[in-house]
Amino acid sequence: MKRLIAFLLFVLTTSLYAQSEIPLPKAPSKIEFANVVVNVDRHVQAQLDELIRGLLMPENAFLQAKLERMQWYFPIIEQILREEKVPDDLKYLAVMESNLYPDALSSSGAVGFWQFKTPTALEMGLRIDNDIDERKYIYSSTKAAAGYFKKNNEQFNNWVMCIYAFNQGAGGAAKELPKAWQSSSFVEFNRQTPEYLIKALANRIAFEYKLNRTKPSESTFIVYPTQNQSLNDIANKLNVDPIELKNYNVWAGKRFIPDGKTYNVLVPTKAENAGKSLALIREVEANAPTQKGVYPILKRLTKVATSDEDPIFYKINNKQGILARPGNEAAQLAMKGKVKLGSFLFFNDMSDRDLIKTGKVYYLEKKDKRGPVQFHTAAKGQTLWDISQLYGIRLKKLLKYNRIKNAEPIQAGQVVWLQSKRPRNQKIEIRPVPNTEETEENKPIPVLAEYNTSDDTEKASNATSNTHRVIDPTAQALDEPKTIVITQEPEEQLAEPVAKEEEKPDPNTPEYHVVQKGETLFAISEKYNISVTKLREINGLKPSSVLQYGEILKLKGEPVTYVRPAQNESEEMEEKEPVRISEPKANPKPNVEYHTVRSGQTLYSISKMYGCSVEDIQNWNQIRGTNIEVGQRLRVSQVSGNNAYSPSRTHVVRKGDTLFNIAQRNNVSVQDLRQWNNLRGNNIYIGQKLKIK
Structure with missing residues (x-):
């Protein structure tokens, strides 16, 4: 009788379990993973099915907590991977490495979201000390991981x-993986495939499936950018539990955020209270006192931006300013700020060839004749233009006060006069400065760049710049200069420039050259008897620029450089209305249909190269905004015989093509490509003709 009862209980339990068991995704025979098509053999399919079951079963509190952490951290990770142009699938690697625990520690000593060991973390620029461990900081660690992926992808x-190199290093990946995988968009997972890669794919399949069937979390993060403040103070200001705040910000080792860099403190809150928490953060920021001696003084005026096209206004040194957002150009900022382009350039002491840098605040009204303090000590690589933007003083006045003719780089530690003219008999003063690679001018402005309108969650702009067009948020003003002097004044000892022998162009040399596969600047220079230096100059190429197949190079013409004209020191000229900046002369190219985008180029600069308008390029390439990417191929002339650009074209699939990179190059989505070509999945083959509208 007891055996019968036990048997019936077993049957009943098994039946109930079968009814309650959730369906699980099955491993496919072919799948696109990290922009690569993976063919999966039967052995690996069975292995994947087993791994997926282990990841999603049993459906307990541990699994629910992991899925909730994905909902919290994935938006941050996805944004950084997108900005770094790294495949979105790699976010699942952080789940596999650490379960998204910020303080995860492996037996080998790897730490944080992406499990960086100390040597690799330091190599990738992460800070590790008693105050800060950026391996546990989702923003810096994800950016470092993306940088590591990109470095290996170059090889x-x-x-x-x-992905495998992330675990075994580039040497291990090169040794253990088939050489045929390199530069290929197709790979095969079989019995010889390392288990790490199979687990990575299992995590992607399992959690992509599960997240699409999981209710949104009741909790979320609000971002609070700050520095020089303790977590306890933040908790008191925002009425949150200090212990909970510490748990989500374990990167701050002493529960204090030091000055010198702005960090995003993640503030946990209920999703339904996110709006109230965000409003409280804005109120705290608005009422925060300005630190004495720190310039520029910034105050955000625009509380909410409903789209990427909306302007974000600031008060910068008590003057009207506007934040440069991704893709913005001078003409757009001028239009959004309701000033003329010539006036905008005049207010910021710029020319129409200077590039706008994302995340910087530009002036919308005239700067002052004098600075707010008497002196400033120049940092390494800093120019007078930087200092003029820093303190809101006109560049022309700054040049005059310091008896300098051009806004060229000045010596690190040089004391710059901001309010009056340095006496002629007073020597230039040089102060000692820290011998560091990164100056304050290279740090991002601690400003909020955008708002997510779906949940009203505030995000911080983490844009950084390594150019001289930077506004320094933490530059310290000086009260009195010291008495360290140098014995000679540079401006009175100017050397005459040595005239170079001008290269005489061959009259038979064509005006343009189309770059072929494998060609280098040296090969092209040898072919046309032109120096590499001159090729770089007339095409505006940097030493780090990489030639693209199909790119059009000029073989004749003037160098694409700009020298700021010497400033006239007369007081009368300064008070006149700004002179309208003349448009750059168009440089039309005959018989050129396409242009490959290079680093630093914008739609505006490209339009001037080919004698067309920005609107023309947008229409010909069906681009809605002004965002373009390096390597993108743009049509720069009308189709011959037609008055308008044809609404559809054909792409022939080449070796290495995937739907993802074809979509990126043509400014369309993968979904559009599938719809236009009646494709059910992501499989394409060499020679296939794809319709692109």
Whole structure:
């Protein structure tokens, strides 16, 4: 009788379990993973099915907590991967490495979200000390991970190989993975495939499936950018539990955020209270006192931006300013700020060839004749233009006060006069400065760049710049200069420039050259008897620029450089209305249909190269905004015989093509490509003709 009862209980339990068991995704025979098409053999399919079951079963509190952490951290990770142009699938690697625990610690000593060991973390620029451990900071660690992936992809040109290199290093990946995988968009997972890669794919399949069937979390994060403040003070200001705040910000080792860099403190809150928490953060920021001696003085005026096109206004040194957002150009900022382009350039002491840098605040009204303090000590690589933007003083006045003719780089530690003219008999003063690679001018402005309108969650702009067009948020003003002097004044000892022998162009040399596969600047220079230096100059190429197949190079013309004209010191000229900046002369190119975008180029600069308008390029390439990417191929002339650009074109699939990179190059989505070509999945083959509208 007891055996019968036990048997019936077993049957009943098994039946109930079968009814309650959730469906699980099945491993496919072919799948696109990290922009690579993966063919999966039967052995690996069975292995994947087992791993997926282990990841999603049993459906307990541990699994629910992991899924909730994905909902919290994935938006941050996705944004950084997108900005770094790294495949979105790599976010699942952080789940596999750490379960998204910020303080995860492995037996080998790897730490944080992405499990960086100390040597690798330091190599990737992460800070590790008693105050801060950026391996546990989701923003810096994710950016470092993206940088590590990109570095390896330069060698392998295959993101799946980069995943294995993240675990075994580039040497291990090159040794253990098939050489045929390099630069290939197709790979095969079989019995010889390392288990790490199979687990990575299982995590992607399992959690992508599960997240699409999981209710949104009742909790969320609000971002609070700050520095020089303790977590306890933040908790008191925002009425949150200090212990809970510490748990989500374990990167701050002493519960204090030091000055010198702005960090995003993640503030946990209920999703339904996110709006109230955000409003409280804005109120705290608005009422925060300005630190004495720190310039520029910034105050955000625009509380909410409903789209990427909305302007964000600031008070910068008590003057009207506007934040440069991704893709903005001078003409757009002028239009949004309701000033003329010539006036905008005049207010910021710029020319129409100077580039706008994302995340910087530009002036919308005239700067002052004098600075707010008497002196400033120049940092390494700093120019007088930087200082003029820093303190809101006109560049022309700054040049005059310091008896300098051009806004060229000045010596690190040089004391710059901001309110009056340095006496002629007083020597230039040089102060000692810290011998560091990164100056304050290279740090991002601690400003909020955008708002997510779906949940009203505030995000911080983490844009950084390594150019001289930077506003320094933490520059310290000086009260009195010291008495360290140098014995000679540079401006009175100017050397005459040595005239170079001008290269005489061959009259038979064509005006343009189309870059072929494998060609280098040296090969092109040898072919046309033109120096590499001159090729770089007339095409505006940097030493780090990489030639793209199909790119059009000029072989004749003037160098694409700009020298700021010497400033006239007369007081009368300064008070006149700004002179309208003349448009750059168009440089039309005959018989050129396409242009490959290079680093630093914008739609505006490209339009001037080919004698067309920005609107023309947008229409010909069906671009809605002004965002373009390096390597993108743009049509720069009308189709011959037609008055308008044809609404559809054909792309022939080449070796290495995937739907993802074809969509990126043509400014369309993968979904559009599938719809236009009646494709059910992501599989394409060499020679296939794809319709692009």
